[in-house]
Amino acid sequence: MIRGLDHVAITVSDLDRSIEFYARHFSLEAYFVQRSPVGRLQAIAYMRSPQGVLELMHAPERLMSEAFHFCFATEDFNAAYARLVGEGVPVKSEPRTTAARDPSEQGWLRCVFSGPDGEEVELRGPGTAPWGA
Known part of the structure; x- marks a missing residue:
């Protein structure tokens, strides 16, 4: 199993x-x-x-294809996003609302950062969308 x-x-x-x-x-x-x-x-x-x-x-x-990505989940999207941007991690895709895969994810946000080799590092979790997403 x-x-x-x-x-x-x-x-x-x-x-x-x-x-x-x-x-x-x-x-x-x-x-x-x-x-x-x-x-x-x-x-x-x-x-x-x-x-x-x-x-x-x-x-x-x-090196990996740019199509490859993985995702970190967070309990506070806004705080995690602000911290990563403040630390200078390059943003590849601005925050936006994302489709809920199940009811617990309703209203979740996602964005994508670039890793050191251009790999896509997604961030996903509950938050508010002051970005107009």
Whole structure:
């Protein structure tokens, strides 16, 4: 039986820059880093969040497609958005209301930020839309 999603893996061009980005802006903790090559990967880092793991694969020649994205949920969209913008994280898509996948998500907002390698990092959660969304 499936109990949940274990991890999401992305390729990155600069492992240390990506570790710092996800630790600083999203409070992920690097709990295992392997700096010796493994196949086509130069290094791997695993970063823990309360709900799962983000795996950073250092493989500069195999960067992800821009179509790929993953999403962080927040309990206070407005505060999280303001904090990330204040920290200088590039906004790729301004906040807007999003369709509720179930009734508990009614009125939720979403936006997309750019990660260090251009990966799309979505933010989603309850909030108010002063942006006219």
